[in-house]
Amino acid sequence: MRFVFAKIIFLKVKYIIFTILIVSVFVFYVTFKESFMLNRVTTRTIDISSVTLPNVVVHLDFKGSPLKLEYLESLFPLMKSHGVNGLLLEYEDMFPYEGNLTNISAKNCYKKHEVKKFITNAYNFGFEIIPLIQTFGHLEYVLKLAQFKHLREVQTHPDSICPNKAESFTLIEHMIRQVIEFHTSVVPLKYIHIGCDEVYHINECQQCLKRHLSKIDLFVHHVKTISNIVSSFSKETTVLIWDDMLRQITLKEWYSIDFQSLNDIEIVYWDYEPQVKVSHINLMKYHKKFSNIWIASAFKGADGRTAIIPNEKKRFSNHFSWFNLILDYKFGGESNVYNFKGIILTGWSRYSHMDPPCELLPPSIPSLIINLIFIKKIQEGISYDSANHNMDVIYKNYLSTDIKQSLLCNRVPLFGQNNIEWSSCLFNGVELYSSLKKYISVSTAISNELNNNFFFIKYYSKLKTINMNTVSDNIVWCNDSFYQLLVVENKVSNILEEYYKKEFIVEYVTYLTFDLKKKLHNLMMILNDYKKPRIWERGPIAYNNNNI
Numbered sequence: 001m002r003f004v005f006a007k008i009i010f011l012k013v014k015y016i017i018f019t020i021l022i023v024s025v026f027v028f029y030v031t032f033k034e035s036f037m038l039n040r041v042t043t044r045t046i047d048i049s050s051v052t053l054p055n056v057v058v059h060l061d062f063k064g065s066p067l068k069l070e071y072l073e074s075l076f077p078l079m080k081s082h083g084v085n086g087l088l089l090e091y092e093d094m095f096p097y098e099g100n101l102t103n104i105s106a107k108n109c110y111k112k113h114e115v116k117k118f119i120t121n122a123y124n125f126g127f128e129i130i131p132l133i134q135t136f137g138h139l140e141y142v143l144k145l146a147q148f149k150h151l152r153e154v155q156t157h158p159d160s161i162c163p164n165k166a167e168s169f170t171l172i173e174h175m176i177r178q179v180i181e182f183h184t185s186v187v188p189l190k191y192i193h194i195g196c197d198e199v200y201h202i203n204e205c206q207q208c209l210k211r212h213l214s215k216i217d218l219f220v221h222h223v224k225t226i227s228n229i230v231s232s233f234s235k236e237t238t239v240l241i242w243d244d245m246l247r248q249i250t251l252k253e254w255y256s257i258d259f260q261s262l263n264d265i266e267i268v269y270w271d272y273e274p275q276v277k278v279s280h281i282n283l284m285k286y287h288k289k290f291s292n293i294w295i296a297s298a299f300k301g302a303d304g305r306t307a308i309i310p311n312e313k314k315r316f317s318n319h320f321s322w323f324n325l326i327l328d329y330k331f332g333g334e335s336n337v338y339n340f341k342g343i344i345l346t347g348w349s350r351y352s353h354m355d356p357p358c359e360l361l362p363p364s365i366p367s368l369i370i371n372l373i374f375i376k377k378i379q380e381g382i383s384y385d386s387a388n389h390n391m392d393v394i395y396k397n398y399l400s401t402d403i404k405q406s407l408l409c410n411r412v413p414l415f416g417q418n419n420i421e422w423s424s425c426l427f428n429g430v431e432l433y434s435s436l437k438k439y440i441s442v443s444t445a446i447s448n449e450l451n452n453n454f455f456f457i458k459y460y461s462k463l464k465t466i467n468m469n470t471v472s473d474n475i476v477w478c479n480d481s482f483y484q485l486l487v488v489e490n491k492v493s494n495i496l497e498e499y500y501k502k503e504f505i506v507e508y509v510t511y512l513t514f515d516l517k518k519k520l521h522n523l524m525m526i527l528n529d530y531k532k533p534r535i536w537e538r539g540p541i542a543y544n545n546n547n548i
C-alpha cells in the first residue's frame, strides 16, 4: 500500500514538473517572441537604409522641343513630394545665347526672363539647379552651322569638336561663361554637367593625329581644360561628366593616366538597360580617380529612337536593377558600404539633336512617379530581402498603393503582360497618354493592313492586272484610314497645346503621320488610276523590275 502510494506521489511530481516545464517554455516564447521578430525586421531595415543617395535629380532634356515652363513648374510639388531635390537642365539649343553665339540657339529658344523665373522658382522649391552643356561630343546644334563648321573633328559629321584648335576653346569658353554667368546671377551653382559622352569622332583630324596622343590622353586633357575653364568662372562649382568614354580602358592603362588633375570632378555612370551591365572594374576605376560616383537611370527616352510611350516595366526594371547593385555596395577590400553621391533619372527627348522626338514628358509621368516612389522607399528602408527580390512583388506590395494615390487612379494600376494601363488615372498628361495610345493602335492597324494586304499592288499595277472588283472597296479603305489618321492627329495636336509651343507641335504630329499618309496617298493614286476603263494584254504577264 505504502509502495503504491509512493508510486502515485512520484507520478504526480513527475507530471507537475513536466507541466511546469511546458508552461515555462510557452511563457518564455510568448514573452520574447516580439523581440525576436523585431530584431529580424530591424536587421533588414538597416540593410536597406544603407542606400543613402543624397541627390535625386530629374533630367529635363529641352533639345529642340521646348516644354512650356509653366507646365514644368506645375510638376514641382509632385516631384518634391516624391523626393526630388535637383534638376539637370539640358538646354541644348533652347538656351538664349547672346552675341557671337546667338546662332547656336534655336529661333524658338526660351527667353532669359522666362528661364530666370523658372530656375528661381525651382530653387525656392528646394531643387539644386544643374545646367548641362555638352563640350566635346553631341555638339551638333553648334557645329552644324556654317559659322562653326571648321571646328568639327570630321567635316562630314557635325557631332564632335576638334580639341586641338584654339578657336574650339574660345567657343566653349564663351558658351560656358554665358551659362554660368546667367545661372550665378540667379541661383547658387553647386554643380555643372559638361556632358562628354559619346564622342564619336576623336583623334581623327590631321591636327590631332600630329600630336601622337592616344584617344584617352586627348579625352582626359580636354576634360581637364574644360574643368579649368569652369573653375575660372566659378570656383565653388563642381564639374560632372558622363562616364562612357572611360569604360573601355584597361586597368593597366588606367593607372598610367595622369588623373591627379581630375580628382575634383565627379563622374556619372549611366546605364538605361532593364538589366544594368555595370562593370565592377569600371566602378573601381572611377572610385580610385574621382571624388564621387553618381549613377544615372532612365525613366523615359531609352526604349527606342522612335518610341512614343515609355515601357514602364523596362524603366522600373532599370531602376530595380541599379538598386540591387548599389544596395550595400562595397568595393573589394573595403569594409564600409560605399555611398553613391546621387541618382540622375534621365528623360531623353531625342537620341540626338538630329533625331526625331522620342517619348514626351507628359505621358511619361507614371514612369517617373513609379521610380521616384521606389527610390524613396529604398531610402526609407523597406523590409526586402533575397526571398522577395522580385520586381513584381516589390511593385505590388510596396509601391502600387502609393502609385494609385499619386496618380489619382480609380484602381491600382497593375503590371500587364507588357505594360501598365494608366487610362483610369487622372494625372496631368493622361489625356495625351490616351490619345497617343489611340494613335498607336490606329497606325499599327493601318500599317499592318498595308504590309499584309497591299504589298503586291505596286508590282501588279505595273503588270496592269488588279482585280477590278476590289478596287472601289480598297479606295474606301484608303480614304477611311487617311481620315482616321487626321482625326487622331488633330486630337493629339490640340492636347499638345497645353504643353508645347506651336513649332514643336507641328513637327511632332506631322512626324507621327507623315509616312502613313504618304503611303495611303500613293496607294489611292494607283487605285484611282485603275478605275479607268482599259484593255488587258495577252499573257504571260512577267514584268522585269531590274530597271526600277
Ligand SMILES: *[C@@H]1O[C@H](CO)[C@@H](O)[C@H](O)[C@H]1NC(C)=O
Residues within 6 Å of the ligand: 099, 100
Ligand atoms: C566674335 O567673333 C569675331 C570673329 O570670330 C571676333 O573677332 C570677335 O572678337 C568676337 N566677339 C566676341 C565678343 O567674342
Ligand SMILES: *[C@@H]1O[C@H](CO)[C@@H](O)[C@H](O)[C@H]1NC(C)=O
Residues within 6 Å of the ligand: 099, 100, 101, 102, 103, 146, 147
Ligand atoms: C548667324 O549666322 C548668319 C548666317 O550664317 C550670319 O550671317 C550671322 O553673322 C551670324 N550671326 C552672328 C552673331 O555671328
Ligand SMILES: *[C@@H]1O[C@H](CO)[C@@H](O)[C@H](O)[C@H]1NC(C)=O
Residues within 6 Å of the ligand: 476, 479, 480, 483
Ligand atoms: C472620305 O472620307 C470622308 C470622311 O469619312 C468622307 O467625308 C468623304 O466623302 C470620303 N471620300 C471618298 C472619296 O470616299
Ligand SMILES: [Zn+2]
Residues within 6 Å of the ligand: 153, 161, 162, 163, 164, 203, 204, 205, 206, 207, 208, 209
Ligand atoms: Zn582634331
